[in-house]
Amino acid sequence: MKNAALIREVRGVMTKFEPLTEEIVAVCTQDGLTYEELSDALYSYGLRIDKVVHDSTRKIFNTFYADYDMGLYAEVILQRQYIFGAGQAEFEKLAEHGGKCRSLAKQDWKGYYLKDVPLAMLIYDFQLRYKSIPRETVFSVWHSIYKRIDYSNGMWPLPVLREVFQCAPAPQLPALESDGLITVYRGMGALSLPPDQAVSWSTHPGNALWFAVHSGRGTKIAVARVRPDQIVAHYPSYAEENEVIVLPGAITEYRYEDMIPAVEETVPRLMAPALQSYLEFGKQVRTLGYEREVLFEVHGLLHILRVLFLSLIYIYNSGDALSESDRQILIYFSLLHDLGRVTEDVDDVHGERSVEQIHKRGIRLRGIRLSRKEYRIAELIIAQHCRDDDTGIAAIMAEPGLSRKEKEHTIHLYHICKDMDGLDRVRFNGLDYRILRTRYARRLPLVAGCLLEEDLLTPLDMENPWA
Incomplete structure (x- = not known):
């Protein structure tokens, strides 16, 4: 069975953003890289070491060059072999922009978040920049980011979600049941938050099951009944997972299907x-x-x-x-x-x-x-x-x-x-x-x-x- 913590680091995002220090470099390097060497390597491309951030809670994908103002991002591996090897090509790509990232300068928001912002830095950038994105497109930009990150519930600041969700277009609602409610399902794994903190549900149990099992550690399938006004967005196709978006906290009453969890104890x-x-x-x-x-x-x-x-x-x-x-x-x-x-x-x-x-x-x-x-x-x-x-x-x-x-x-x-x-x-x-x-x-x-x-x-x- 897969290591849940490792999955979260590979598919999730950074949540802490500490300035890089000499002490962090010394602890993380395995081949003697020094803070001064990294600083000089970056400076040679017109980049600054004070733009490098580090997340000490993660073992991988934990250090990035992050110039928010210019929209310039790159992973930094704190090893001399990388910094003076493959890392040179990454630094050169940043320098080629000659200032602000081109897709950011053009306000090509989806292209920017797809091509220029690393997965681990998506929430970091969006939560600082979303007020600059046009109101009519900010929700679709958020959703394109949200779909790329696994286990991101709890990482999105609630005030950001409230503002972005207010910009969502009126949803195409699922068919109402006889009591005027809609049944929704949520597949959960070892890293999932409780249903009352969830953003994504599905109108089809098969889609919910797929989400639960795709890491090999499915734990529960939650079932809830929702009112139409609780639905922020609905994507009514199997390819789009019949997804229903709700504000965290909107669903407070739910039950779990009687299923054996796929955990090490069972x-x-x-x-x-x-x-x-x-x-x-x-x-x-x-x-x-x-x-x-x-x-x-x-x-x-x-x-x-x-x-x-x-x-x-x-x-x-x-x-x-x-x-x-x-x-x-x-x-x-x-x-x-x-x-x-x-x-x-x-x-x-x-x-x-x-x-x-x-x-x-x-x-x-x-x-x-x-x-x-x-x-x-x-x-x-x-x-x-x-x-x-x-x-x-x-x-x-x-x-x-x-x-x-x-x-x-x-x-x-x-x-x-x-x-x-x-x-x-x-x-x-x-x-x-x-x-x-x-x-x-x-x-x-x-x-x-x-x-x-x-x-x-x-x-x-x-x-x-x-x-």
Whole structure:
């Protein structure tokens, strides 16, 4: 699981701006750079060391040349090798402006904040300059900055937000529900502030989930009901995350979805009982012909391994009274359900092709011992997993040779299999967790997101991965 503090430094901004001193340089340098050497290097390009600021709370991206008046910014790495190497090119770029930054001089605000102000310095510059930006454009400039910074809640001064939000154009509101309110969702990670301090929400739970899991440390999905007058802006498309902007503090009543958080206290405990089975069956996946996914591919080796792991997590943690044959059917499905997939497009017959491949290749999995009827049930689920529920259930109910009770139990297994496959849709921002069929699956979306960050292949290649 990723280091949350490091993520915040990489994707966030500086919050302290101390003048650079000889003591700071001495503490930070690893190759003997001195304050005087840095001063001379900057001076040779017409730059001044008193414009360098430092944030002692950060380990990386913590020192910048910041001439606010001229709009000139550059990262400064406090190492002699950098200052007299790659840093020379950065200093030369600043000197080329011959004074004020060109995009700032032209008042090309979005270009200025996109190209000329480093990510770590965006809030620093904007909060000092926003009153100079035309009223009709200041909100869109703010929003373009806001979208680039992760975990910036709490870093924006509230008085600045109040003034900027007053300049927002009238929003295109989402459709009102019967009580005149709008349901909004917020995905939260280890670094997120509480919902009552939040700026961004979404009208679609799938977008909220994507935000929660994209760092591998999703902790909660918050749900709130808002009045139209509480909405500052709305961006009604999936590409724009169906985002709703509110003033921090506007939402005071909310609830959390019943989901297991993807944190160090929970995920290892869920994974531990599944590990031995994962090794046993995961090692067989390579022999089945699945290729590792490349760019723009989402159905392949890693997808199969994640579905397998999710199925094992369900088996060992859900409390569902599954028989040994039930467990084997879930594993059989996990490994073989996409064997016949030949395209990344929607394909409602690849389940049938997967069953054809199983028979054509005479595939039998080590550790799976099912009766003839149980194999037929497993293959029926595979054949129908890519069809809508009504069609799949109708096919199961029409299957000859199964009693009414067996058909109902097969439908239960069908729902579990579709949920475990569906949970991995988090990998392409495609999961609406509200449509998951089983109670325990609806608790797993954040865990499914965590698996996207796990190295599932290396343990399969090791002789004794747990030594």
